[in-house]
Amino acid sequence: MKMTASPTAGNGTQRSFTVRAGEASGERIRLSVYDMLIGLVYTPRTFFYRQTLDGAALRDSLSRTLRNFPMVSGRMKKDSDGRLSVLCDDSGVRFIETTASEPMPDHGPHHTAKKGINRYLTQVNPLQVADRDTPLFTVKLTHMQGGGSVLGVTMNHAVADGSAYMRFLESWSREHRGLGYAKPGHDRGLIDALADPVARDARSDSAHFTVTKRGRKSAYVGRVLFSSIAKVSTMVTTRFSAAELAAMKDAAMADLAGTKRWVSTNDALTAHLWKVLGALRGRPDTSPERLGLLADFRAFVGEAVPDDYWGNTVTNTRPGMTAAELRSRPLGEVASAVRSGYAENTEEKIRQETAFLCAQYEAGRLKRILPTMTLDKFENTIVINNWSKLPFYDLDFGQGTPFWYDVPALPTPWTVLMAPTPADQPGGRDVHMSVPRALVRTLREPSWTDRFHRYANSAEACPLTFGNG
Structure with a gap:
């Protein structure tokens, strides 16, 4: 089945679905050095609509879109050499549909949605992604009282950056309306190959990336967590x-x-x-x-x-x-x-940068x-x-x-x-x-x-x- 549904305990107005493409290549796509540099954090985005969106139709069009984006419905795996890959097994994405008890706020620059915005998003622990049955993309569709919907989505950043993320969402939108769109390419080998022409002459340092001393990155992450809390x-x-x-x-x-x-x-x-x-x-x-x-x-x-x-x-x-x-x-x-x-x-700068990151990966320092x-x-x-x-x-x-x-x-x-x-x-x-x-x-x-x-x-x-x- 492309979609499965189960009620969420304790809330009769919330339903949870697993949306699948209905087909799987089984390909294992190794992440590039730029993918791994990001880490397994999730990027959240919320979109507010005056009109109420059709959840069943959204799940159906999402299922069709996933056929062209097999990594999105796959799972993160750790390879034997420690590198990460996405297994394109069509394990699916999580789709939650729920109903709110309040009307749609009149959001805008005078009244942002930041206060309480997490109610529109599904939270995912990035420490429980690799070798787990954890979706790389989630959707939470919230219908507001009196009309209107909020579409909250999260995507694992190691899979796609901001531009690629929006390309997926735009493709989903076009698929939903029966419009064509360019199919994406997933050959991660193209990125690491940028280093090949300059690999022997690659710099041992970088003007824009720092190899932190042991403990410094942990200290930085701790400072970020403290700032958040x-x-x-x-x-x-x-x-x-x-x-x-x-x-x-x-x-x-x-x-x-x-x-x-x-x-x-x-x-x-x-x-x-x-x-x-x-x-x-x-x-x-x-x-x-x-x-x-x-x-x-x-x-x-x-x-x-x-x-x-x-x-x-x-x-x-x-x-x-x-x-x-x-x-x-x-x-x-x-x-x-x-x-x-x-x-x-410049092209030379990007190639040197990629060679630097590849060398750090080979030396076990990319993390x-x-x-x-x-x-x-x-x-x-x-x-x-x-x-x-x-x-x-x-x-x-x-x-x-x-x-x-x-x-x-x-x-x-x-x-x-x-x-x-x-x-x-x-x-x-x-x-x-x-x-x-x-x-x-x-x-x-x-x-x-x-x-x-x-x-x-x-x-x-x-x-x-x-x-x-």
Whole structure:
């Protein structure tokens, strides 16, 4: 059977299903070094719909979609040499359908879903994934009183990064509506093969990855767990309209007049956020300030990794300057530094990076590696994750697109997520920022809203919204 159902004890309004493709290749796909670098954590996402979604129809279309994504319905296995693989045995994904007792909240940048968002998600222990019957993808469909549904999904990050994750969800949406979509490629060998041309000359160190000393990674993980439990960070959300972004880019380009340099809208917004958050940190003039920029490396390696590859293909760069420079330089200059940071992602850089990671795997040190920007996030780095081009608001399952997208509060400070805005507010950005709780009182002062929205019409500036999950 493609689907099986069983009632959940103690709650007559909740049903649990296992959704399967109905076919299995039995192939065992070994994870790449970038997949294993991520670890077995799960990435949660929630989508809020005004209309009520059809659970049975969703399960049926999900079943059909899984035929093209066999890893999603497989299980994580540990190989004899310690490497991880996904066994494509179609063990299935977990699908929970439930009913809430309250109506759909009017979520948006003025009222985020972070408080209580976990009620819409299925929690999975990443320590109980390898060699266990633990799904790599889960769905929780919550129907709200009076209409509307929340689609909460989690995917194991070792299987797919953010772009691949959304490609799966978009494929599911298109399958649900009877539309075609490009089939994904699952050959993980393509990634490790990037190291082959430079393997002999590979560097023994990396500018963007750190081989931690024994105990340092555990100490870092412990600090993250403490931050999560103690809620030392608070999520701050605000919306930048399309008109505001246009004014921001115009200001940046005016700063660069006569230099023949160009920056994008996202470069300008990233630079603006870096400047404002740098001012909020208030570090001494000579202190180094770094910006962690995540990027999809498929765009930089030509045909070596095809567009249809489905997995983890994220790299990073870390442009920097002193705190005094960050405060004093005009927006255009900082935006140009952001653009130069992205430009560091050359084919040679990616190949050298892959060779470094492969060498660390062979030496048994891959588990001790962390992105340097991640280690420095508590100190001198602000990490920007630009999701503005991901199709969050294109996911139509027959009842229209979501009116709001949200994620749980982030446990570590100084992380920024840039998301697109809904269809009724096109071209803008919803920005979610994790900042230390100790700075919340400062941020509540009206002057900080003015700083974030200095390029907006004062009557249209979106206030800052505070709230953890």
